Amino acid sequence: MVNFRNALVAWSCLLSLGVAQAQWAGLTPWSPPWLSPPLSDWQRANQLQQLGGARWLAQGVNGHGVIVAVLDTGLNRQVADFANWQRVLPGINAIDGSQNVQDESGHGTQVASLLAAPINGAGVVGVAPMATLLPIKVVAGDLASSAAVTAGLQAAQRAGARVVNMSLAATGPTATQALKELAATDRTLVVVAAGNQGQPEAAWPARYAGTAWAQGTMLVVGAVDVNRQLASFSNQAGSAAAHYLVAPGVNIQGAGTSGTLTLSGTSQATPAVSGAAALLLSKWPYLRASQVGAILLQTADDLGAPGVDPVYGHGLLNIDRALSPVGSFTYRTARGVTFTVPLSSGRVLSSQPRVASPQAFQGLITQVFDAHGRHFTRDEGQALAARTRLRLDTLLGQDGLLGELSLRPLGAGLLGWSYQAQTRPTQSPRGPWGPADPFSPQAKAPLAQFHAWQWRSPTQAGAPTGWQVAVGDGGTATMALGAGSLSGLDGIQHTAWAPQEWQSWLASPLIGLSPKHRLGAIGVPLAPGWQLRGAWLNPQADDSQARGRLQATELHHEGPGHRLNLNFSVLDEHGFLGGYSREPLGLNQQTRTVGVTLAGAWQLDTHWALGLQWTRADSPAPANHGLLLASTRLLADGHAVGLMRRDTWVPGDRLSLTHQAPLRASQGSLTYQVIDQVDPDTGVPHYAEHTVQLKPEARERLTELRYTRPDGPGRQWAVALAWRVHPDHDATASAELALGLSYNIRF
Incomplete structure (x- = not known):
């Protein structure tokens, strides 16, 4: 078998407009007026300073x-x-x-x-x-x-x-x-x-x-x-x-x-x-x-x-x-159930469900108890306020980074592609949660690797809907699923009006909740131009963050100048629509989400193409667990539209404009039982309820202008300009403007 590797030389810059309103963990400490001792006092406070008080x-x-x-x-x-x-x-x-x-x-x-x-x-x-x-x-x-x-x-x-x-x-x-x-x-x-x-x-x-x-x-x-x-x-x-x-x-x-x-x-x-x-x-x-x-x-x-x-x-x-917590944190409930989390346990990448805003859990504060029974204030809402930033990998995307240049026929109906790159987004490694925060951008992204192979039975050119078998790792499902998937041995030419960079948003967004998955997919021809697909996505084992196993069934149709795709997905997730927490918050349990995605791409004329996608997701109320006292059914929806022109300035170039509205909750709530105060004389906790409304006040919208231009055999430029409004569905967050540039060389 022939192996391929794409070399990527990439540069990116990020400009954030306005000032993000970051929420800080913990409570604001009381600051009485006598907290600024004169220098003479401090010079003689040697015991206090030596002992860390x-x-x-x-x-x-x-x-x-x-x-x-x-x-x-x-x-x-x-x-x-x-x-x-x-x-x-x-x-x-x-x-x-x-x-x-x-x-x-x-x-x-x-x-x-x-x-x-x-x-x-x-x-x-x-x-x-x-x-x-x-x-x-x-x-x-x-x-x-x-x-x-x-x-x-x-x-x-x-x-x-x-x-x-x-x-x-x-x-x-x-x-x-x-x-x-x-x-x-x-x-x-x-x-x-x-x-x-x-x-x-x-x-x-x-x-x-x-x-x-x-x-x-x-x-x-x-x-x-x-x-x-x-x-x-x-x-x-x-x-x-x-x-x-x-x-x-x-x-x-x-x-x-x-x-x-x-x-x-x-x-x-x-x-x-x-x-x-x-x-x-x-x-x-x-x-x-x-x-x-x-x-x-x-x-x-x-x-x-x-x-x-x-x-x-x-x-x-x-x-x-x-004066600091010792040993563990114990969460108590009014029904007498306790949950103990050792302070030495590994880090958990806590976050709110992706369909909700980081502001959703604001005010979710409770008292927890260490190994000696002392109460400490935990701002769980802050721990669940995960924010994302536009970066090179999110701007250009896996599909854009791979590019069409990595696709190669291997003979006998076999297609293969491989990608390996290391990117250096020019962002500060420090975020509003400090340098150790898992959601803060890192100065150097880890090595990314994707590998996939696809076999298709020989079919008539222009109607590539025969038998298909695909396997891959590193999160390559969108190459085999969705209206923008690769198909046919002439896939390179065929994607001229359904560009490969459209793959991610012309597929079910639930695929993104199974990151770095391993893929197995099969396509069965039903009739000329029609194909039934089944796919299984298994995530890499990781107990520190949300991970989902997805089963998808698709009805795919291709005809002259158009593609239509109906996707029905079932996401069995250890988490809740991308949200995750330690056990006491109840977001690390098994949940199931059912999603329906309708997508299509149409060739309007020789130069123009149009793409549309609409998704609806339905999650039953998660089970009551830990501090989670009650919950309701969650519904979410999202959509996207794209317009592309080819051969604008040089043969083979593509200019596309896309507008995406990611999945956003339209209904759903979580009610937690918290300890709002502890009796100072007896240590007896007082319980209260806090309800989290998952429907955000705003909807994120991402508009992207992208231009791809060939630069000779095996070479390609890609530049993307993105404008992101209400990031993470947060009405208080600053808009983001990002520019990404990549140059792909096949060797």
Whole structure:
């Protein structure tokens, strides 16, 4: 068998008129006025910046509404960081029962500032700058009695503290009963310094974290330097490794009794973890203390030996990861059914049905839950807003790129063609969804390959409707189906009035919903000029996007100067008319669409030809699945018309004007059950319904002017100018003007 290959040299440019109105994923974060800390604040916010918490402040995650008790040497409220700051509760002196919490040493003031100093331009920025501080003085001089610590813990519990910071250490068991009582409630997370003795075990009361009664409500914090190395003075994780993590604790600058104070120790590392806990609780108040602890441990950056080790425990606190979803997203329904999607699963090329607009799913927003039960907002409508652009391959099309030059009789009634090319559309690789978005144009298109073979029994020239067998891959069905299909051994000449570049729109548009398919087709003669065709299209296996298996039956007629084609297609699709989503949105199920296409081409005179196509598609309502609560039958229609003149300037040239209205939904809706809010205290979701109307407000229209000119044996120029209005049936989208040029050489 002879093999052929078409070489393609191609250039394209794209001009988009107007400004596309892109919708961005996610919700607009709340931006309070204090989100621009002065430079002096940021210069001393070394913990916040090292631990990845800065970007969350810009989203309003700041510890608001969370009471954090600091059991320490007290608080000097006269320092600039806390002067006139209303989020400091009246202090408690657990030593004498008074409200005198004046800090003589500065230790407690510095710890409090690292945890919750506000953004006021006066000093540092705490990890949770909007948390409410409860200063509890338990240290007199350099000592804290067990009785004072016990009284301080009890006071914190009565005040409703969700986090207790204990930057202190003892040589033996301390406040055992009070810690047990707090642990039993699973409401208050106790964060304790590991101690500064440089020992392989944490000091007390941190060592209690590993006991059964603690139930994960206590965390132990060690200190590392700027190089993420455990500080020489820091006690290691030891037996408390399962509840141990580290944070910056060397040369940490904070507020002092006057001005700033720089200290080193596990005492300085501990408020970073307490502040992170406050951030979690401000965003998800319904979390239990043990859940908060588990999140901080699981999302820490592993240091030292792989996994949990006796030196670093779980590793370095990572606030950014702690506030991000962990493990999976679970979609919940009111009927108790859940769908879990691992965050590590492969990408899915989600899109709306092609007969609908990207705007159709706008506002489809729901709350999903990660592996720790925290809710996150998912803009599913944005994920389903796929937009397309005019590119070289879509402008010239497979039919235009292949061109007639690749067709060759192989003898014995056999035709064959093959094409292989690499195109470089001159478009930016960045789209409105970012550089990784699957729908954004790429700077370099992948290698395209098409191969097809067709056998026909010898027939009388001019009436090529005998037996026909065709096979192919790479999406070549339009060469065997439709009013513009290749036919007969004299097909090259015969297509002069039914040009090959008309193939795609003179065939059923449902073929386009089975991309990169493998083709098998057979044609049976019925009578002179009449042929019955059957075809089977199988797509390449791909679980990341919509794919359809199509069965088509055609009645094809050819006579002097005309072709008529009636196509009846059944599309069994894993998707919904080109739409696809992850399982919870219900667009990845098996659906069936029935389509009817009527097409024809007529030779008006020696130079002029006319082509028409009309399609109607009918899809029964998809089954209720996932969040899809109800749906209705979908109907869609489309049409196209083309006018062509040959031998306009030179023999064999063709000038064509086509106007296409792609398939567009005329009716159909999808109703989803979504979670519109979650109770902040209980975490109980509230359900609502959102209905998607699939009928767009506008209809896409594509007008194309194309000129094809031979340039000697085996050579051909093709240039196309296209004007696209309301792309993807989107009334808000900018029109597109595209110019494509190709030069084909057969060798």
